[in-house]
């Protein structure tokens with residue numbers, strides 16, 4: 050009998066002559082913070098190495114380009130056709146392999162979506178001539194198809210040479226393979242399109258080319274969408290047929306879903322916080338019934354007990370973790386030790402995506418180490434042990450107290466309320482924020498284990514600072530809601546967003562929310578899910594949801610699904626007992642509502658910060674009391690500041 054809590058999850062598996070130590074794979078993730086020569090640097094090495102050290106059986110480097118000139122969607126992707134990168138890639142593959150993990154290179158070509166190549170002057174090519182998302186798409190001539198097939202084989206051979214232990218063909222999500230496979234796109238009339246056999250031809254030729262270039266004992270994983278999940282795209286039945294055509298020719302069939310170039314389908318590829326864990330498992334489970342090749346599943350997995358059940362019941366052979374591998378690189382090792390309560394579970398807030406587009410870096414909202422693995426590796430211990438007083442037990446204060454205590458300081462954490470968690474506590478009973486409540490509890494457990502002296506019901510005053518005589522004060526005192534200056538705002542039917550969450554029984558059947566930022570929109574969804582008729586009023590031209598990410602797509606979907614009315618470029622003139630009077634481009638309107646809620650932002654408690662700063666020589670302010678932002682910004686600042694304490 051196994052002594053492991055999750056024996057099936059940790060049963061090693063031999064695939065294509067390679068031994069994988071368990072069933073947990075870190076699913077493909079591109080690393081975009083590359084230097085101008087695109088060579089992997091130390092931070093990229095540390096990013097993937099941390100996952101390997103955390104116990105993943107395989108770690109996949111996403112979106113490596115097989116044809117940089119014609120096939121890249123971003124500029125900052127690894128070109129697998131450039132020998133100058135060999136030393137950097139060899140360093141990366143060695144760091145991951147030495148940790149006992151099999152490193153995979155995802156072989157990608159964006160085809161008709163190769164925006165970066167196109168912006169650099171290359172025409173767009175896809176299976177057929179059409180007007181595409183980024184401009185005119187030319188039909189790939191036969192010679193170019195054959196050349197591209199060959200480039201996959203050569204890229205795989207290059208990957209093998211620099212130390213990758215396997216390759217993952219990116220055959221899903223809308224990229225070139227998916228374009229050939231899709232009946233929606235691939236209506237070519239020659240042997241590469243039209244019928245199912247013809248649409249399969251490109252992928253099968255690529256598999257054959259990789260085998261020819263790399264030999265037998267080099268695992269090939271094929272990442273596919275089990276269903277395209279949009280009208281006109283292929284469905285699960287055809288997903289099964291694709292898998293059957295690949296069966297025995299590839300070593301792993303990795304079943305994802307959707308097409309991230311099609312808005313509604315993209316949020317299926319990256320399941321939102323509105324979906325249950327493992328929402329796309331049904332695709333892999335059905336495909337598994339029809340093939341002998343090991344099958345992987347992906348999408349919204351966070352809980353090892355659930356993953357164990359998936360493997361034990363034979364629904365899949367491998368679990369791939371994407372965002373969860375950012376939220377906790379050590380999940381496999383913690384699950385193996387049965388320390389589930391120490392696992393930081395992904396919120397699916399998609400903050401990781403929000404920096405990708407323009408800043409080329411991704412961090413995790415609740416795991417401040419992610420994106421800073423290199424810094425984390427080489428931080429010297431604190432030179433001096435300090436007495437640290439943290440004022441405020443919200444997200445920032447909790448993280449600062451935890452990190453400072455983990456660095457060996459004596460930490461007192463004071464919170465004026467009777468619970469830790471701060472303003473986020475108001476959302477703890479919101480069904481789609483269940484994981485946020487779990488995160489607060491996780492941080493409280495960590496704080497307990499780190500022996501922080503927690504004092505609840507204790508506001509930090511200058512007198513308290515004088516009494517406790519800390520070496521360092523960290524102010525994390527938060528912000529207060531901005532009350533908009535609108536006639537009628539003090540009416541009995543008006544509430545702030547926090548109060549509306551906390552006392553939702555006070556909110557009537559018909560609700561108007563002033564403010565279409567993230568807080569207003571999420572509140573509107575919660576209220577509509579409880580059966581209310583909701584209108585959002587936003588002064589700007591569009592809802593102010595910040596950087597694009599799949600979360601915003603999910604919010605937009607919920608807005609239409611729940612029939613939430615949105616008025617943009619709208620100014621509230623006054624609030625009355627029966628609702629609000631609004632001015633829009635189309636003139637004045639009265640919106641009848643039982644309750645009006647304002648969600649127009651937060652004002653940092655800077656006076657409190659200034660008062661405290663006078664009473665401690667070493668003083669820092671973090672989180673919303675500096676500038677109200679989000680969980681990601683709060684934890685990043687808290688972690689960074691707490692790590693600098695004790696340098697001298």
Ligand SMILES: Cc1cc2nc3c(=O)[nH]c(=O)nc-3n(C[C@H](O)[C@H](O)[C@H](O)COP(=O)(O)O)c2cc1C
Nearest residue numbers: 076077078079111112318319348349370371372411
């Ligand atoms: C920051 C980030 C980068 C990603 N990069 C890639 C990539 O390069 N190639 C790919 O096939 N999928 C990529 N994905 C998608 C993941 O591999 C995975 O399919 C998706 O996140 C759903 O799994 P999850 O719910 O466990 O996050 C990325 C996901 C994230 C969050």
